[in-house]
Amino acid sequence: MIRDLGGILIGSLLVNNFVLSYFLGLCPFFGVSGKLQTAFRLGMATTFVMVITALCTWALNTFVLVHAPYLRLISFILVIASTVQFVEMVIKKLSPALFRALGIFLPLITTNCAVLGLALFQTSREYGFLEGITFAIGGGGGFTLALVLMAGLREEHELATPPSVMKGTAMTLIAAGLLSLAFMGFAGLFGSAA
Amino acid sequence: MTPAPDRTAEELLKGIWRENPIFVQVLGMCPSLAVTNSAVNAVVMGLATLAVLVASSTLVSLLRRFIPAQVRLSTYIVIIATFVTVADMTLQATLPTVHKQLGAFIALIVVNCLILGRQEAFASKHGVKLAIADAIGMGTGFTLALTILGSLREVLGNGSLFGFPLFGDHYEPWVVMILPPGGFIMLGLILMTFNWWKERKQAATAGGAA
Numbered sequence: 040m041i042r043d044l045g046g047i048l049i050g051s052l053l054v055n056n057f058v059l060s061y062f063l064g065l066c067p068f069f070g071v072s073g074k075l076q077t078a079f080r081l082g083m084a085t086t087f088v089m090v091i092t093a094l095c096t097w098a099l100n101t102f103v104l105v106h107a108p109y110l111r112l113i114s115f116i117l118v119i120a121s122t123v124q125f126v127e128m129v130i131k132k133l134s135p136a137l138f139r140a141l142g143i144f145l146p147l148i149t150t151n152c153a154v155l156g157l158a159l160f161q162t163s164r165e166y167g168f169l170e171g172i173t174f175a176i177g178g179g180g181g182f183t184l185a186l187v188l189m190a191g192l193r194e195e196h197e198l199a200t201p202p203s204v205m206k207g208t209a210m211t212l213i214a215a216g217l218l219s220l221a222f223m224g225f226a227g228l229f230g231s232a233a
Numbered sequence: 234m235t236p237a238p239d240r241t242a243e244e245l246l247k248g249i250w251r252e253n254p255i256f257v258q259v260l261g262m263c264p265s266l267a268v269t270n271s272a273v274n275a276v277v278m279g280l281a282t283l284a285v286l287v288a289s290s291t292l293v294s295l296l297r298r299f300i301p302a303q304v305r306l307s308t309y310i311v312i313i314a315t316f317v318t319v320a321d322m323t324l325q326a327t328l329p330t331v332h333k334q335l336g337a338f339i340a341l342i343v344v345n346c347l348i349l350g351r352q353e354a355f356a357s358k359h360g361v362k363l364a365i366a367d368a369i370g371m372g373t374g375f376t377l378a379l380t381i382l383g384s385l386r387e388v389l390g391n392g393s394l395f396g397f398p399l400f401g402d403h404y405e406p407w408v409v410m411i412l413p414p415g416g417f418i419m420l421g422l423i424l425m426t427f428n429w430w431k432e433r434k435q436a437a438t439a440g441g442a443a
Contacts, residue, residue: 059413060413061267061413062262062263062264062266062267062413062416063263063267063341064263065262065263065266066262066263066346069259069262109318109322111318111340112314112317112318112321112340112343113311113314113315113318116310116311116314116343116344117307117311120307120310149310149344150310150344150346150349151344152263152341152344152345155340155341155343155344156337156341159337159340159341160337163336163337203428203432204425204428204429204432205425205428206428207428208259208421208424209421209422209424209425209428210421211421212417212418212420212421212424213417213418213421213422215417215421216414216415216416216417216418216421217414217418219413219414219417220409220414223412223413223414
């Protein structure tokens with residue numbers, strides 16, 4: 040049991056990193072990865088939303104959706120939207136500075152495919168309660184990790200002078216490609232359990 | 234008041250090239266990178282997105298006077314989610330193998346920023362005819378971009394196109410191109426080409442004007 044959970048955690052954190060191998064949550068990945076600090080905090084907020092979502096997904100799957108599977112998408116997205124609204128209010132209350140720094144990307148967690156993707160994968164792999172929570176922590180951690188690594192890279196190549204055609208998104212994409220290549224080195228860890 | 238000249242054709246065409254959702258606006262990246270490891274997947278994904286986009290734009294445009302501004306985003310999301318569910322089930326019934334390969338990504342059309350973006354920026358402010366034209370244009374542009382990306386990756390990474398082998402046995406496939414890193418790198422290279430092309434054109438017009 041513990042080994043299974045460990046597999047899920049490492050699997051979603053490193054081997055099948057949400058951003059770098061499933062391509063989930065790319066919008067904030069490219070949008071917010073300019074500064075290290077903001078990247079880390081957004082990652083944390085997203086992880087929190089993911090854990091709550093995993094809880095609700097489990098509850099919905101167990102109690103409600105057995106009777107009405109066609110409502111799956113709509114109910115997931117509603118749960119995510121309300122959780123994000125809640126997190127937004129909490130952050131606004133506790134840290135107005137962070138609230139301003141995250142700006143538009145905070146409400147956009149709703150349309151972060153990493154969160155909905157988590158709910159969908161959790162459903163299709165039939166994870167139970169504990170497995171779901173572990174998956175959410177691993178996935179959120181992986182998202183934060185990718186965001187922070189990318190922010191570090193981008194802070195560095197702010198100073199570089201690439202050819203003009205490479206400026207902006209093109210270079211960020213290729214850097215992400217190389218980062219993703221590096222993460223492929225984790226394949227095989229835990230027998231690629233996840 | 235004389236009616237404005239018919240903008241339908243213009244709205245239709247801008248999404249295909251000038252404001253192409255992927256190559257110019259860089260929207261809807263998650264599906265565009267995740268499913269373009271083969272040309273077939275790319276086309277199916279593009280068409281599914283196109284269908285959802287047209288259907289939701291039509292409905293949002295029809296309902297635009299009835300949706301209260303405070304809850305408009307949630308309303309759009311629910312409308313989009315409904316059509317995505319329809320698309321998901323239709324694909325599952327008609328093309329089960331492709332549906333299986335695309336997996337969760339069909340459902341993830343719900344959170345494609347492109348679709349929500351068009352509802353907010355266009356369909357909620359324009360009449361039905363323009364909204365449909367815009368949706369068809371953007372959807373076609375998206376499908377085209379996805380197909381280009383998918384074909385390039387499949388040709389390089391697997392030596393085939395739409396499943397047909399192109400190069401014979403001696404071709405050593407460039408496997409990394411159909412793996413995740415290849416997606417990032419290929420899109421980066423395409424964007425680079427676009428920049429290069431745009432810069433050259435600008436230089437040409439500047440040179441011509443001088």
